[in-house]
Amino acid sequence: MLANDLKLTQNSYYAASANEQPHYPKLEGDIIVDVCVVGGGFAGLSSAIELRDRGYTVAVLEANHIGFGASGRNGGQLIAGLACEQDVIEKEIGFDGAKQVWNMTLEALDLVRERVKRFNINCDLQDGFLGVSVNEKKGKQLRHWFDDMQKRYHYAAEWIEPAHIKKWIDSPRYFNGYYDKRGGHIHPLNYCLGLARGAAGLGVQIYQHSAVTAMQQGQSTNISSAVLQTDKGQVKAKFVVLAGNIYLPEIAPQLAPKIAKRIMPVGTYIIGTEPIESSLAAKLIPSNAAVCDTNFVLDYFRLSRDKRMIYGGRVSYSAMTPPNLTQSMQARLVKTFPQLKSTKVEYTWGGFVDISMNRAPDFGRVAPNIYYLQGFSGHGVALTGLAGKLVAEAISGQATRFDVFADIKHHDFFGGKLLRTPALVLGMAWYQLREKFG
Numbered sequence: 235m236l237a238n239d240l241k242l243t244q245n246s247y248y249a250a251s252a253n254e255q256p257h258y259p260k261l262e263g264d265i266i267v268d269v270c271v272v273g274g275g276f277a278g279l280s281s282a283i284e285l286r287d288r289g290y291t292v293a294v295l296e297a298n299h300i301g302f303g304a305s306g307r308n309g310g311q312l313i314a315g316l317a318c319e320q321d322v323i324e325k326e327i328g329f330d331g332a333k334q335v336w337n338m339t340l341e342a343l344d345l346v347r348e349r350v351k352r353f354n355i356n357c358d359l360q361d362g363f364l365g366v367s368v369n370e371k372k373g374k375q376l377r378h379w380f381d382d383m384q385k386r387y388h389y390a391a392e393w394i395e396p397a398h399i400k401k402w403i404d405s406p407r408y409f410n411g412y413y414d415k416r417g418g419h420i421h422p423l424n425y426c427l428g429l430a431r432g433a434a435g436l437g438v439q440i441y442q443h444s445a446v447t448a449m450q451q452g453q454s455t456n457i458s459s460a461v462l463q464t465d466k467g468q469v470k471a472k473f474v475v476l477a478g479n480i481y482l483p484e485i486a487p488q489l490a491p492k493i494a495k496r497i498m499p500v501g502t503y504i505i506g507t508e509p510i511e512s513s514l515a516a517k518l519i520p521s522n523a524a525v526c527d528t529n530f531v532l533d534y535f536r537l538s539r540d541k542r543m544i545y546g547g548r549v550s551y552s553a554m555t556p557p558n559l560t561q562s563m564q565a566r567l568v569k570t571f572p573q574l575k576s577t578k579v580e581y582t583w584g585g586f587v588d589i590s591m592n593r594a595p596d597f598g599r600v601a602p603n604i605y606y607l608q609g610f611s612g613h614g615v616a617l618t619g620l621a622g623k624l625v626a627e628a629i630s631g632q633a634t635r636f637d638v639f640a641d642i643k644h645h646d647f648f649g650g651k652l653l654r655t656p657a658l659v660l661g662m663a664w665y666q667l668r669e670k671f672g
């Protein structure tokens with residue numbers, strides 16, 4: 235998967251417009267810290283910042299470079315809630331717990347803004363998220379969801395009737411929707427690089443090209459510590475945070491095999507057009523919000539600061555890049571915005587999301603001193619930030635909020651490594667058929 239994945243980053247708009255960053259070395263030799271974080275994406279960097287704020291010495295080990303994974307490639311959409319519906323969480327931990335989870339997803343949105351301000355991160359932060367339905371049937375479902383969320387969760391968003399949807403988005407595709415001013419969008423790679431700069435400024439040691447290939451767990455309750463091995467060095471740490479996303483089982487299959495079975499990589503892809511003339515861009519999405527539909531295989535898009543349409547969609551359950559990717563993505567774009575029929579596509583890239591079986595995030599411990607954060611299921615831009623805060627709270631002895639998430643049960647994907655992918659392909663094909671004809 236990784237070889238295929240590397241190709242997916244080669245023509246990324248984000249990489250082409252990345253801010254300058256300091257050089258972070260490779261780990262060479264042995265170091266001792268309180269906490270070792272594995273993974274230099276949003277989840278790992280957020281954990282490092284929050285732990286450093288609480289006085290811990292921290293090292294982040296990144297196998298590739300900062301923002302290499304999903305954090306440097308995603309749609310940049312800041313979205314309230316989780317990838318799964320709230321009733322999934324209610325069934326698992328009851329309404330009060332589910333409400334706490336929902337409120338924490340809102341806190342996650344605020345945290346992004348706090349961090350942008352605190353570390354002065356230049357990442358094109360823009361307010362506003364627009365959720366839209368593609369037909370009357372889905373519009374009814376969306377209205378039902380919205381009413382329920384308002385009534386029981388006091389969700390403060392604005393409802394958009396079918397008669398008004400065109401004022402929000404100049405597309406023939408959409409039926410109705412809602413606008414959440416707390417949502418928004420960012421340039422994710424620049425946000426990630428900014429978090430790294432902020433963390434390093436606090437004294438976090440960041441090492442790139444330092445894949446962790448083995449780990450002895452140790453125990454936090456006595457002076458013995460976990461030991462993490464890279465090819466040129468090792469880290470001794472009282473605590474470990476595993477934030478390696480779907481790359482972790484690829485790079486180090488023996489590190490945490492139990493949690494590896496609970497997530498699957500699903501490919502999703504993005505194109506970036508040439509800059510669109512400003513008055514047309516302002517007409518397409520007058521609020522300049524991030525937009526996402528409610529389909530099972532959804533389209534998500536927004537304008538960049540320089541008025542390119544950053545348009546995401548399609549999925550691949552087999553880890554293979556779909557054929558004719560640019561053309562098929564452009565066809566989706568033109569279906570949504572026929573006005574962009576002649577607009578050139580300049581970038582195509584993609585990455586993998588770490589989906590869990592029930593699409594709920596999967597946070598927990600593999601040992602008393604080894605924490606993990608995974609299963610963001612495509613809803614991680616904001617939530618990873620909060621996840622880092624929760625893990626830092628837990629390590630410093632305040633585990634209540636972390637454990638609200640850790641209490642959500644997760645199941646393995648069926649089959650061994652070879653069978654899991656075909657099983658997922660079949661399962662997802664069934665959902666797609668149900669969406670089309672159901």
Ligand SMILES: Cc1cc2nc3c(=O)[nH]c(=O)nc-3n(C[C@H](O)[C@H](O)[C@H](O)COP(=O)(O)OP(=O)(O)OC[C@H]3O[C@@H](n4cnc5c(N)ncnc54)[C@H](O)[C@@H]3O)c2cc1C
Pocket residue numbers: 272273274275276277278295296297298299300301302303304305306307308309310311312313444445446447477478479480481482483485486502503504534546584585586587607608610611612613614615616617618
């Ligand atoms: C194309 C795409 C579009 C998306 N769009 C959105 C969106 O619009 N909104 C939204 O909310 N979410 C979106 N997501 C999901 C979101 O990007 C992720 O949930 C989030 O970035 C996950 O962050 P992370 O830190 O957990 O993982 P990552 O950013 O993937 O970071 C994990 C890092 O760990 C490193 N690593 C792994 N194993 C090891 C090891 N053994 N040693 C050292 N380092 C290791 C990897 O190299 C990697 O850099 C999208 C994802 C993709 C791929």
